Amino acid sequence: MHPPSLFIVTGASRGLGRAIVELALVPGRTVVCISRGVEPALALAAQSCGARLVQWPVDLQQPTEAADRLAGFLAEQDGSVFARAVLVNNAGTVGQPGPLATADAADLARALRIGLEAPLLLCAAFLRGTQAWPGARQILNISSGLGRHAIPSQSAYCAAKAGMDHFSRVIALEEALRPGGARVVSLAPGVIDTDMQGALRATDARLLPDRARYEQLKAENRLDSPALAASKVLAYLERADFGSQPVADVNAAA
Numbered sequence: 171m172h173p174p175s176l177f178i179v180t181g182a183s184r185g186l187g188r189a190i191v192e193l194a195l196v197p198g199r200t201v202v203c204i205s206r207g208v209e210p211a212l213a214l215a216a217q218s219c220g221a222r223l224v225q226w227p228v229d230l231q232q233p234t235e236a237a238d239r240l241a242g243f244l245a246e247q248d249g250s251v252f253a254r255a256v257l258v259n260n261a262g263t264v265g266q267p268g269p270l271a272t273a274d275a276a277d278l279a280r281a282l283r284i285g286l287e288a289p290l291l292l293c294a295a296f297l298r299g300t301q302a303w304p305g306a307r308q309i310l311n312i313s314s315g316l317g318r319h320a321i322p323s324q325s326a327y328c329a330a331k332a333g334m335d336h337f338s339r340v341i342a343l344e345e346a347l348r349p350g351g352a353r354v355v356s357l358a359p360g361v362i363d364t365d366m367q368g369a370l371r372a373t374d375a376r377l378l379p380d381r382a383r384y385e386q387l388k389a390e391n392r393l394d395s396p397a398l399a400a401s402k403v404l405a406y407l408e409r410a411d412f413g414s415q416p417v418a419d420v421n422a423a424a
Contacts, residue, residue: 203224252305311356
């Protein structure tokens with residue numbers, strides 16, 4: 171039996187988020203999934219291993235609703251029972267790739283709400299709701315190399331991930347001033363074989379000049395499976411130096 175702990179994961183119904191949840195389901199752990207749908211297979215997996223699974227069908231295009239629900243949930247918990255509380259902000263979207271000059275305003279707003287506004291609000295709710303808890307607290311924001319290296323036709327996604335990196339730096343500075351403050355990392359998880367990668371490969375090359383690069387990554391088998399990427403992410407969470415670098419890459423040397 172593992173010490174009681176709490177994991178909160180966004181974008182938990184598919185891809186990397188689902189793989190993180192599947193690996194995080196261990197006896198004695200409560201896992202809260204925030205995604206657009208409920209996955210019966212995850213509920214069965216939790217039941218079989220003795221974990222507690224809570225699934226919220228929440229659209230992160232309404233980030234205030236998600237943050238309010240998290241705040242209410244945390245207020246109902248007895249924080250003293252958890253040896254550890256972890257928030258994993260994984261959800262994100264590339265939207266419709268293309269030059270900013272031709273972008274749809276609603277699509278841009280959706281990408282920024284899901285990829286930047288929602289994790290910012292969820293971090294705030296998590297920090298407020300757990301600040302008096304005696305156990306370890308960690309925030310892991312799933313970033314991207316595209317938050318650090320610009321490419322054409324990805325303005326909203328690049329902006330969201332760059333913003334995630336920078337607000338993670340700010341939170342890390344703030345929490346370092348608090349006794350027992352949370353440890354925070356914005357982590358690039360590497361390139362992963364997900365629906366997002368498939369959508370990029372399917373985009374018209376006239377809208378996405380770098381499409382050939384995504385096709386090459388797939389053709390050369392250079393994409394991690396979601397399960398492998400999730401194992402790397404969770405191993406990073408266990409590192410003794412977690413939080414020493416608030417912006418990091420999962421594949422960097424320890």
